[in-house]
Every structure is written in structure tokens, then in C-alpha cells.
Amino acid sequence: MRNPVHDRARLQPPAPARIGDRVEDVGTPALLVDLDAFDQNVARMQALADAAGVALRPHAKAHKSVAIAQRQIAAGAVGICCQKLSEAYPFAAAGIARIHISNEFVGADKLAMAVELARHVDLSVCVDDLRQVAAIAAAATTGGVRITVLAEADVGQGRCGVDSPEALSRLADAIGAAPSLRFGGLQAYHGGAQHLAHWTQRRDAARRAAEQAGAYVAHLRARGIACPVVTGGGSGTAEFDCESGVYTEIQPGSYVFLDGHYGASEWPGRFQPRHGLFLSTTVMSTARAGVAVCDAGLKSLAVDSGLPRLWSGPGSQWLRYVAANDEHGVLQVLDQDGQSLLGSKLWLVPGHCDPTANLRAQYVCCRDGHVAELWDIAARGLSC
Amino acid sequence: MRNPVHDRARLQPPAPARIGDRVEDVGTPALLVDLDAFDQNVARMQALADAAGVALRPHAKAHKSVAIAQRQIAAGAVGICCQKLSEAYPFAAAGIARIHISNEFVGADKLAMAVELARHVDLSVCVDDLRQVAAIAAAATTGGVRITVLAEADVGQGRCGVDSPEALSRLADAIGAAPSLRFGGLQAYHGGAQHLAHWTQRRDAARRAAEQAGAYVAHLRARGIACPVVTGGGSGTAEFDCESGVYTEIQPGSYVFLDGHYGASEWPGRFQPRHGLFLSTTVMSTARAGVAVCDAGLKSLAVDSGLPRLWSGPGSQWLRYVAANDEHGVLQVLDQDGQSLLGSKLWLVPGHCDPTANLRAQYVCCRDGHVAELWDIAARGLSC
Numbered sequence: 001m002r003n004p005v006h007d008r009a010r011l012q013p014p015a016p017a018r019i020g021d022r023v024e025d026v027g028t029p030a031l032l033v034d035l036d037a038f039d040q041n042v043a044r045m046q047a048l049a050d051a052a053g054v055a056l057r058p059h060a061k062a063h064k065s066v067a068i069a070q071r072q073i074a075a076g077a078v079g080i081c082c083q084k085l086s087e088a089y090p091f092a093a094a095g096i097a098r099i100h101i102s103n104e105f106v107g108a109d110k111l112a113m114a115v116e117l118a119r120h121v122d123l124s125v126c127v128d129d130l131r132q133v134a135a136i137a138a139a140a141t142t143g144g145v146r147i148t149v150l151a152e153a154d155v156g157q158g159r160c161g162v163d164s165p166e167a168l169s170r171l172a173d174a175i176g177a178a179p180s181l182r183f184g185g186l187q188a189y190h191g192g193a194q195h196l197a198h199w200t201q202r203r204d205a206a207r208r209a210a211e212q213a214g215a216y217v218a219h220l221r222a223r224g225i226a227c228p229v230v231t232g233g234g235s236g237t238a239e240f241d242c243e244s245g246v247y248t249e250i251q252p253g254s255y256v257f258l259d260g261h262y263g264a265s266e267w268p269g270r271f272q273p274r275h276g277l278f279l280s281t282t283v284m285s286t287a288r289a290g291v292a293v294c295d296a297g298l299k300s301l302a303v304d305s306g307l308p309r310l311w312s313g314p315g316s317q318w319l320r321y322v323a324a325n326d327e328h329g330v331l332q333v334l335d336q337d338g339q340s341l342l343g344s345k346l347w348l349v350p351g352h353c354d355p356t357a358n359l360r361a362q363y364v365c366c367r368d369g370h371v372a373e374l375w376d377i378a379a380r381g382l383s384c
Numbered sequence: 385m386r387n388p389v390h391d392r393a394r395l396q397p398p399a400p401a402r403i404g405d406r407v408e409d410v411g412t413p414a415l416l417v418d419l420d421a422f423d424q425n426v427a428r429m430q431a432l433a434d435a436a437g438v439a440l441r442p443h444a445k446a447h448k449s450v451a452i453a454q455r456q457i458a459a460g461a462v463g464i465c466c467q468k469l470s471e472a473y474p475f476a477a478a479g480i481a482r483i484h485i486s487n488e489f490v491g492a493d494k495l496a497m498a499v500e501l502a503r504h505v506d507l508s509v510c511v512d513d514l515r516q517v518a519a520i521a522a523a524a525t526t527g528g529v530r531i532t533v534l535a536e537a538d539v540g541q542g543r544c545g546v547d548s549p550e551a552l553s554r555l556a557d558a559i560g561a562a563p564s565l566r567f568g569g570l571q572a573y574h575g576g577a578q579h580l581a582h583w584t585q586r587r588d589a590a591r592r593a594a595e596q597a598g599a600y601v602a603h604l605r606a607r608g609i610a611c612p613v614v615t616g617g618g619s620g621t622a623e624f625d626c627e628s629g630v631y632t633e634i635q636p637g638s639y640v641f642l643d644g645h646y647g648a649s650e651w652p653g654r655f656q657p658r659h660g661l662f663l664s665t666t667v668m669s670t671a672r673a674g675v676a677v678c679d680a681g682l683k684s685l686a687v688d689s690g691l692p693r694l695w696s697g698p699g700s701q702w703l704r705y706v707a708a709n710d711e712h713g714v715l716q717v718l719d720q721d722g723q724s725l726l727g728s729k730l731w732l733v734p735g736h737c738d739p740t741a742n743l744r745a746q747y748v749c750c751r752d753g754h755v756a757e758l759w760d761i762a763a764r765g766l767s768c
Contacts, residue, residue: 008504011477013470027493083711086397093395106727109411120392128671160669284490285544287512327467343490
């Protein structure tokens with residue numbers, strides 16, 4: 001006997017994709033990974049780091065996926081970065097053994113997470129204040145763990161990190177003096193430099209950041225303090241960070257995907273990424289002349305770094321994505337009648353990959369026109 | 385015997401809040417609901433609709449929470465709206481019996497969802513194209529269900545919906561002629577009118593929209609077609625929609641929370657909402673003079689309708705949220721030394737509530753300074 005109430009309680013949206021499906025049959029909006037481009041991006045960044053003798057510790061905030069972290073490590077990465085402690089949990093649970101929290105944190109809940117993670121993985125964290133050092137040292141002592149702590153210095157970003165050699169020395173001294181801590185070295189990250197459009201601008205900003213980082217390292221060395229790790233850099237400046245002679249480790253994230261913002265930059269140098277991340281969308285209304293409306297809006301892609309770009313699909317050359325509402329993308333139809341587009345599937349390049357991935361549950365990974373793998377975005381929404 | 389690998393595999397981030405916790409102990413960033421304000425907003429909107437004899441069908445896209453939908457229905461709402469078919473599933477599974485999809489859709493995957501939902505709930509959907517009517521009719525016939533279909537007309541939004549009485553008539557005729565469909569009436573929604581800052585602007589835009597909607601209804605009536613439902617309106621225009629004499633049903637969503645964008649509007653009229661949604665955040669870096677950095681950025685709150693506003697917390701009167709990075713909020717410190725703020729917990733008002741709620745897994749609901757309830761955001765990320 002069927003029980004309608006019981007049946008109803010088990011209702012779940014159907015999986016938008018199954019392995020083996022044709023890409024054009026995947027329910028939209030879906031976050032698609034072009035595996036050929038992804039593989040090439042992973043390999044190229046690893047080769048860049050290897051050639052320079054610099055460790056690659058990719059930033060998992062960009063993708064939030066255990067499957068991707070495992071592939072990065074299989075290719076040669078030494079571990080991963082996370083930006084938040086809670087974000088590190090699915091990676092730790094999956095056996096990723098070396099995790100760097102490239103960020104500061106304050107509060108009892110955060111300290112408890114750091115201690116728990118340190119019991120299971122080789123954890124390092126950042127500080128830029130003596131009060132953070134004292135709190136982490138006390139929590140580590142109580143928890144019976146030893147935590148590696150890097151001091152963060154600002155090298156142009158103007159966000160976190162101390163801005164004087166004296167403040168840096170005080171941090172290093174305090175870390176070194178705490179039996180429950182281990183001084184891990186220096187974090188020197190310049191986020192703004194990543195996003196300069198021109199290659200020469202990025203090169204110059206990266207060189208200035210490396211120069212500042214080098215001066216901080218030298219200051220510590222003169223006081224008898226070695227920096228086992230100098231970490232920083234990102235997708236936009238990796239080639240310059242690698243050749244700096246200062247960074248022992250780079251932490252790029254977006255390079256696996258490339259997004260609309262990065263895609264608009266110049267890449268004439270030794271790292272040339274390909275677009276590997278797309279959002280597929282369906283045109284679901286063409287009722288008004290000159291307008292087509294698709295099913296991918298604010299809740300499917302992040303618009304903080306610009307609206308998405310049309311990549312492919314019927315009519316994509318005469319469409320422009322001009323406005324994102326919650327669940328609608330408004331497309332301007334240039335020079336043509338839009339009526340024929342109803343039901344068309346288009347591929348968009350999201351403006352910013354990190355917060356776009358954070359909106360979705362799964363990557364639909366495609367090769368040769370078919371769905372080859374499905375990767376959970378396990379750290380979606382883990383911002384504590 | 386402990387098994388470290390097994391222990392590690394079970395690692396999960398700790399729950400950021402438990403019922404009974406003091407609000408100040410909740411791990412940040414957390415999405416907080418002030419239950420007193422929420423209850424008042426729910427009651428006031430219901431009273432407004434009741435007084436006008438208009439049905440209230442709140443839009444669940446704003447909150448994506450079964451617990452909230454149940455409270456809205458307990459207060460007198462006739463059902464809910466969803467913007468996407470997949471979004472409707474958790475509500476249907478929880479027993480919400482009347483669901484209106486206030487949107488068009490195209491594609492086999494979407495049709496399959498509509499048929500499945502129609503087996504379990506009183507489902508209505510929107511169309512603005514004869515091809516959608518034909519597709520839904522065929523799917524409903526094959527699936528052995530009958531689906532209520534509303535024709536959408538554009539009344540100023542310029543997005544979806546037909547823009548002529550003739551096109552509307554053709555839709556109504558086609559729906560009426562399909563044995564597997566039921567003509568439900570007219571959807572006439574003007575999103576842009578909701579967001580005008582001045583009360584008189586909203587009043588005038590809402591009156592124009594209602595006038596257009598009324599003309600469409602009259603056109604159909606003259607052809608012998610009755611509109612059982614005329615649905616539209618939103619939080620910003622609800623009081624005008626209610627008094628229009630045209631709308632039989634309003635579909636506001638954000639009124640339960642009020643966000644930064646709506647909060648900046650004038651509310652001198654018969655509906656006066658209170659701020660009920662906040663994001664709590666901790667200052668985790670004060671290393672640089674004039675800057676404090678908090679742990680709530682792009683991945684914790686949506687910035688499409690503006691940066692968040694400081695609501696409360698130590699120093700909030702001399703702080704300004706000036707930039708959102710992925711996991712950082714950059715606060716400008718005015719007229720004071722920011723050092724003392726390290727570890728301070730602040731409450732922010734997100735600029736746009738709908739996409740902010742879509743980023744989070746749970747509402748932490750507070751009353752009298754303590755956590756009173758935890759509500760899952762069950763439809764988070766369901767955009768298919």
C-alpha cells in the first residue's frame with residue numbers, strides 16, 4: 001500500500017547530473033568543471049613551483065572540495081591552505097595531513113577548533129597580535145597539543161598583518177617563548193597584487209611585496225630567528241613569487257579554475273591558465289523583445305567582481321548578461337530576435353570563482369561532452 | 385583502544401550555537417534572527433492582508449526555511465511562493481500543502497519536478513510563452529496530474545511576463561484548452577517598485593502596476609475568462625497592493641527580516657517592519673592603525689545591494705564596514721584607537737537578506753539574549 005504522506009516526506013530534488021550524462025542534459029544552473037582545462041591548470045602551477053624549488057600549498061578556499069585538494073596533493077602540493085578553521089574540517093576528515101590556516105582568529109570557539117584540528121593534522125595558523133599568541137598558547141597547553149604559528153606581516157594588502165619589523169620581532173619572540181607553540185615563519189600575502197590586470201603591474205607589485213617580505217625575514221635573521229616558511233603569493237603573481245628567492249611556499253587558489261575577473265587579466269608569462277569553471281544556465285523567458293531571461297542569478301553565481309561573461313551556447317555571441325536578480329539573469333539580445341533562444345543552454349564564466357563555488361553543493365566535471373565525475377563542495381558555507 | 389584514523393574521519397565543525405546559549409557566546413559569523421522583531425513582522429503583514437481581505441502567500445525564497453513557512457501559515461498565510469522548482473522540495477516534504485512557483489521554467493528536468501511536486505501538493509506555476517504551456521500540458525498528461533497555471537504579465541519590471549493583452553489572451557486560451565492544466569489567473573509582479581526608497585515613489589509605482597494588472601484582468605473578463613487569482617506585490621508595496629482592489633493575493637518575502645536595503649527605505653505607512661536579521665561577527669585583527677578586520681566577508685553575507693551596516697556591539701558607532709573580501713570584512717575605525725576592539729562581537733545588518741540566507745545553513749534565533757531556536761535553511765542552494 002502506498003502511503004502518500006510518507007512518500008511526500010521523502011521528496012528530494014532529483015540529482016541534476018549523473019556520471020555518463022551528456023553535458024547538455026545536465027539540469028541548470030549547474031557548476032561545470034572542464035576537466036581537461038582543470039588538469040592542465042593543476043599541472044602547470046605545480047610545474048612552475050617545482051621548477052623554482054618552491055613548495056605549492058594551494059588555497060582550498062577557492063574550491064572547498066576534498067576531491068580537488070587530493071588531486072593537487074597527488075600532483076605534488078605539500079598540503080593546503082584554508083581561510084577559516086571550520087573550513088578545514090572536511091579536509092582533515094578526508095585525510096589531508098597538512099593544513100595552514102592563512103588567517104587570524106580570536107575567541108574560545110575558534111581556539112577549541114584549532115586544538116581539535118591540531119590533534120589530527122599538521123596545523124599551522126597565523127597571528128598579528130600578541131594577544132592572539134597568548135590565547136593560542138594557553139589553549140594548546142590546556143589541550144595538550146603543539147601548534148605551529150606564523151607571524152603575518154602586511155606587504156601591501158593593508159588588511160591583516162603587522163606593519164613594522166619591531167612588531168614582527170615581538171610576535172616571533174612570544175611564539176618562540178611558548179612551549180606549546182612552534183614558530184613557523186612568515187606569512188606575507190598581497191591580495192591586491194593578484195588582481196591587477198596588466199602583467200607588468202602584477203610583476204612590479206609582487207616584487208615590492210617580496211622585497212618587503214625579504215626585509216622582514218632579514219630583520220628576524222639578524223636577531224637570530226630563522227623563518228622555516230615564508231608563505232604568500234597567489235594565482236596572479238605566482239610566477240613572480242616563485243622567482244623572488246624570498247617565498248619558500250606559494251598559496252594560489254583560483255588558478256585551478258580561472259574566473260571572469262582573472263580571465264580579463266594578461267597572462268603572457270610562464271603561467272598561462274585556461275578557463276575551467278562554468279555555470280550552465282537555461283533561457284526560460286523570451287517574452288519581451290530584446291530581452292532573454294536565464295535561470296542563473298545572484299544565488300547561483302557571485303557578482304562581487306563583475307557580472308558573468310557569456311562563454312558558449314546558441315546565440316551567446318549576440319547576448320550580454322546585464323543584470324543579476326536573485327534567481328534570474330537578464331540577458332540583452334543584440335541584433336537578433338530572442339524568441340528562438342527559449343530553452344537554450346548557455347555557459348557562463350562567473351566573475352569570481354571562490355564565492356561562486358561557495359553557493360553550490362557539487363561540481364559537475366565534464367570531459368568529451370559527458371559528465372565524468374561529481375565532486376562535492378564539502379566546505380561550502382563553512383565560514384566559522 | 386582509540387583509532388586515530390577513525391577519529392579523524394568523524395571530524396566535524398562544532399555546532400556554532402546550542403539552544404540556551406547566551407547570544408554573545410555564539411560562534412561567528414552566525415545568522416541571527418531577533419524573534420521579537422520577526423514575530424512582529426509576521427503578525428503585522430498578516431494583519432495588513434487580513435484587513436484588506438487579500439490572501440498572503442509569502443515568498444519563501446527570502447528565507448528558505450520550513451520553520452519560517454510553518455509560522456507564516458500558522459499566522460494565516462494561504463501557502464507559500466517559491467522561485468525555483470527544486471526550492472519547493474523541502475517545503476513539500478515538510479507538508480506545506482500549497483506552493484506557487486512564481487516563475488517560468490523550461491526543460492525536461494524542470495517538467496519532471498513540476499509533475500512530481502504536483503502529485504504531492506497543490507501546485508501552481510507561471511508561464512509567459514505558448515511553448516511553455518504546451519510542454520507543461522504534455523508533461524502533466526503523461527504524468528497523470530493536473531497543474532494550475534498562471535499567465536504572467538509584465539507590469540513594469542521588464543523581465544518576465546507578456547506585454548500585451550493579446551499575448552495574455554492567447555496564453556489563457558491555451559491553458560484553458562489543455563485538459564491537464566487549470567487556468568489559475570494572473571501573476572503581475574513589479575520587483576523594481578519594491579526597492580524605491582521613498583514611500584510615495586513606491587505608492588505611485590504600485591498604483592501604476594495595479595492599474596496595468598487591472599486592465600489585463602478586465603481584458604480577459606471581457607473575453608469571458610475569469611482570473612481566480614491575481615498575485616504579485618512584495619514587501620515594499622504590500623500596503624498599496626492590498627488596497628488596490630486588483631490583487632487577490634500578495635507575495636512579500638523580505639518583510640520577515642528587513643535588510644539593509646529595505647531598512648534604508650521610508651516606512652511611514654500602514655506596514656512598519658523592524659530589523660529582525662543580523663550577522664554576528666568578531667573583530668579578529670587590529671594590527672593596522674585605523675583598520676579593524678572582522679570575520680564576515682563575501683562568503684557570509686551578500687553585497688549585491690550594498691555593504692552591511694553596523695548595528696550594535698562595542699565601538700559600532702565609530703566603525704564603518706568599507707570592504708568585503710572572501711572571508712574578511714574591513715572596518716574603518718573613526719576617531720578612536722581600534723586596538724581595544726580585538727575580539728569584539730558586532731552585529732551587522734546584511735544589505736540583502738535573500739542571498740545572505742542562501743549562504744548559511746541555519747538561523748540562530750534569539751530572544752532575551754539567549755538562543756531560543758535553531759532553524760535549518762533547508763532550501764539553501766536549491767536553484768534548479
